[in-house]
Amino acid sequence: MFKKILLLCCCLFVCLGTGLAHGASSINKFTYGVNRDNRLRMVFDCSQKTKASAQMSERELTVTIYGKLNDGIAKSHFINNSANIKRISLEPDGKKTILHVKLKKTLSSSDYKLFALKADRVAKRPERIVVDIQSGPIPARRASGSNNNVISTAPRYARYSVAGGIKGKKITLDPGHGGTDPGAQGIDSGVQEKAITLPVSMFVKKYLEDKGAIVSMTRIDDRDVWGPDATDRQELQARVDVAENNGADMFISIHCNANPNRSVGGFSTYYHPKTDYDAQVAQCIQNRLLKTGNLDDLGIRYGNLYVNKRCSMPGALVELLFLSNRREEKLLRSNWFQQKMAKAIADGIEDFYNSRN
Amino acid sequence: MKNWRKVFLTGCACLFLLGMLGGCSQMPQTTNPQDAAQQKQTTEAGGKTAQAEKEVVLYRLPTDGTQYFVVEKVKIKTAKGQEALDTLKALVSTKPGKGIKAANAFPQNTKVLGLTIKDGVAKADFSKELYKKGQGEYEITMLLYSVANTLTEFPEIKKVQFLREGKPVEVLGQMDLSEALVRNKTYIKK
Numbered sequence: 001m002f003k004k005i006l007l008l009c010c011c012l013f014v015c016l017g018t019g020l021a022h023g024a025s026s027i028n029k030f031t032y033g034v035n036r037d038n039r040l041r042m043v044f045d046c047s048q049k050t051k052a053s054a055q056m057s058e059r060e061l062t063v064t065i066y067g068k069l070n071d072g073i074a075k076s077h078f079i080n081n082s083a084n085i086k087r088i089s090l091e092p093d094g095k096k097t098i099l100h101v102k103l104k105k106t107l108s109s110s111d112y113k114l115f116a117l118k119a120d121r122v123a124k125r126p127e128r129i130v131v132d133i134q135s136g137p138i139p140a141r142r143a144s145g146s147n148n149n150v151i152s153t154a155p156r157y158a159r160y161s162v163a164g165g166i167k168g169k170k171i172t173l174d175p176g177h178g179g180t181d182p183g184a185q186g187i188d189s190g191v192q193e194k195a196i197t198l199p200v201s202m203f204v205k206k207y208l209e210d211k212g213a214i215v216s217m218t219r220i221d222d223r224d225v226w227g228p229d230a231t232d233r234q235e236l237q238a239r240v241d242v243a244e245n246n247g248a249d250m251f252i253s254i255h256c257n258a259n260p261n262r263s264v265g266g267f268s269t270y271y272h273p274k275t276d277y278d279a280q281v282a283q284c285i286q287n288r289l290l291k292t293g294n295l296d297d298l299g300i301r302y303g304n305l306y307v308n309k310r311c312s313m314p315g316a317l318v319e320l321l322f323l324s325n326r327r328e329e330k331l332l333r334s335n336w337f338q339q340k341m342a343k344a345i346a347d348g349i350e351d352f353y354n355s356r357n
Numbered sequence: 358m359k360n361w362r363k364v365f366l367t368g369c370a371c372l373f374l375l376g377m378l379g380g381c382s383q384m385p386q387t388t389n390p391q392d393a394a395q396q397k398q399t400t401e402a403g404g405k406t407a408q409a410e411k412e413v414v415l416y417r418l419p420t421d422g423t424q425y426f427v428v429e430k431v432k433i434k435t436a437k438g439q440e441a442l443d444t445l446k447a448l449v450s451t452k453p454g455k456g457i458k459a460a461n462a463f464p465q466n467t468k469v470l471g472l473t474i475k476d477g478v479a480k481a482d483f484s485k486e487l488y489k490k491g492q493g494e495y496e497i498t499m500l501l502y503s504v505a506n507t508l509t510e511f512p513e514i515k516k517v518q519f520l521r522e523g524k525p526v527e528v529l530g531q532m533d534l535s536e537a538l539v540r541n542k543t544y545i546k547k
Contacts, residue, residue: 176531184493232528233535255531258493260462264422268495270531299424302543303498306533317531319494 024095025050025067028126030074034082035227038136042088042099044129052129054114059106063099063114065129068092083136101133123180123228130229160249160313162277166353167212169250172243174307175201175217176255176317179224181235184258186329193256193323194222196332200320201254203342211350216246236306243311250281250349251315253307256332258324265325266296270317272308277352282316284355285348292340295321295328318345408434413444416506416545417459418499425546426503427459441511442472445481448507462500464489470522472508477515478537479508488521488529497530502541509540 029045044050044065051066069075069092079085086102117128161169175197177183183193198219205215218225218239226238243251257268267289271282282300290297298319305317320341321328331337413433416426431454435443446469453459463486470482481504505517516537519526526534 182491184491236528236531236533253531255494257495258491259422259496261420261422261460264495266422268424270494270498296422298422298495301424301498302541303494303531304533304538304541305494305498305531306528307531309533317494322493322495324493 027065027067027069027073027097029070030090032077032079032088034079034135038083038134040079040082040085040133040135041229042131042133044097045125046127046129049127050116050129052114052116054112054131056107056109056112059103061099061101061103061107061112061131061133063101063131065097065099066095067097067129068095069097079135085133085135099131101131107133117229120180125228159247162249162314162353162356164353165357166208166350168214169353170214170216170246170248171208171250171252171349172216172218172246172248173201173204173208174239174242174251174253175219176253178219178222180228181224184256184323186323186333187262188326188329189333191323191329191333193258196256196320196323196338197254198222199335200338200342200345203339204252204254204345207343207346208349211346213349216242216248218242233306237310240307240310243313243315248311248313251307251311251313252285252345252349253315253317254345255317255319257319257322259322260324262324262326265322265328266298267321268298268319269300270303270305270308270319271300271315272305273302274309274312275314277314277356278308278316280355281314281349281352284352285316285318285345288344288348288351289318289320289341292337292344293331408436411435411440413440413447414507414510415444415448415453416503417448417453417457418462418496418503420458420460422495424544426499426506426544427453427457428545429453429457429459441474441479441508441514442469444507444511445469445472445504448503449483462496463487464492470520474513477513478518479514479516480518480520481508482520482523485522488526492530494530494532497532499544501529501532501534501538502544505538506540506545515539 026047027044028047030042032040032042034040044067046067052063054061054063069090073090075091076087076089078087084104086104088102089100091098091100111134113132115130117130119125119127175194177194177197181194183197185192201217202220205217208215224230224235225242226234230238239253267286269282269286269289271278273279279300286297286300308315308317321332323329323332410432412430415429415431417429419425419427431447433443433447449463449467449469452461465486466484467486468484470484472482473480501519508514508517516539518537519534528534
């Protein structure tokens with residue numbers, strides 16, 4: 001009897017569950033932020049695919065989202081760093097939610113965008129409704145690049161220095177991948193490339209600072225540098241921008257390799273011969289990396305890699321061993337070997353500057 | 358009492374089935390671009406005429422993962438004007454000959470969808486498999502330069518632009534593909 005009741009309960013539960021999934025959508029989370037192009041992005045995390053519509057009236061943008069607002073979400077928000085937006089408020093209206101954006105001046109249709117983003121299982125993101133508003137002028141620094149997606153290939157600063165030793169040199173370190181982009185994955189442990197490039201880069205930072213260099217980082221935690229909604233190109237350009245905006249003398253990107261053939265392994269350092277120094281920087285780092293242990297040498301390589309090519313200052317992209325190789329995966333995960341590789345990279349950079357004296 | 362329970366059970370079962378059906382009806386929404394790609398491929402391969410045998414050079418990836426390409430000379434059947442396309446297809450879809458220490462490392466089901474040559478630039482159109490995420494840098498650079506080097510063996514081709522199902526590709530992994538690739542001599546053993 002008890003079993004039957006349990007079975008009945010299960011049936012009911014499943015029915016209810018399926019019923020709910022087809023019912024009304026609900027808004028479970030509301031987030032917003034203003035990026036450096038003065039674009040306000042508001043994101044509504046929805047329980048399922050949800051319809052929405054936008055209407056511009058006199059100094060107010062109204063967006064109707066066909067989902068019920070969860071009780072825990074605050075209804076009124078002030079945007080501090082915006083030139084044009086006064087206040088945003090959320091108004092629950094039965095199964096709908098109405099977003100009111102009070103503006104200082106009426107926007108044209110090209111100044112705001114409403115779109116849906118599909119659920120992303122890899123990044124663990126639900127169905128979303130996104131509202132973008134240009135909340136102020138686009139800063140001149142990025143206007144040409146971000147407005148029409150044309151990215152200038154001309155070096156913006158040709159002011160790097162290679163002479164006078166490592167002391168006082170500005171070096172930008174770029175821990176590869178991060179945020180929604182995990183990079184390659186270790187086969188045995190499942191460790192992600194982004195979780196290795198970050199600690200190694202942080203160690204490199206420490207060693208370089210000990211040598212007197214001034215280090216800037218493209219990221220210091222697990223995040224996308226441009227943002228989670230960036231194209232691959234925007235994400236890489238954002239890393240280049242960090243180096244350019246810091247007036248860096250050198251740009252070093254740190255990655256791990258992978259290959260379907262699990263026996264393949266070794267160190268390789270990529271460069272782009274845009275200056276007379278790139279190949280030499282790569283060679284100095286590669287030489288030091290090879291001294292860390294009995295590991296294969298894949299050499300310094302020309303690979304037409306984005307960050308190498310688009311940075312105006314000399315630099316290299318280091319591919320630390322292979323996550324697909326059993327022995328190397330273990331090494332990459334171990335703290336002492338991460339430090340050892342980091343020291344080798346920092347020593348290699350110092351070797352380069354010493355050779356220029 | 359027993360009757361009531363039977364009715365209730367049947368009711369529940371019906372509801373459950375309905376729920377399942379409802380769930381299933383939403384499933385097959387996505388279309389598979391692979392099918393479309395395959396169709397294009399077959400129609401393309403259909404109208405070939407007067408084939409002749411020609412010796413061409415393929416740049417293959419070494420099995421031991423070392424830094425240089427393995428150069429293989431093969432004989433392919435091809436028609437006039439189709440040499441570069443057929444060579445590319447041979448590179449992507451055939452295995453290296455016996456005794457050659459090289460591998461076909463293109464991701465499974467990668468297909469050449471087309472090749473057009475204009476003003477020295479070859480636009481090589483591949484199916485989406487080639488551009489899958491999470492490939493290592495070694496593999497990506499080697500694969501794309503194996504295409505660029507194989508195609509630039511033809512005197513009329515100086516650069517290679519990569520397309521993904523007809524659309525230009527900007528970036529793959531860390532590689533900048535927004536401009537056409539030139540031949541990479543650093544991957545060829547001197």
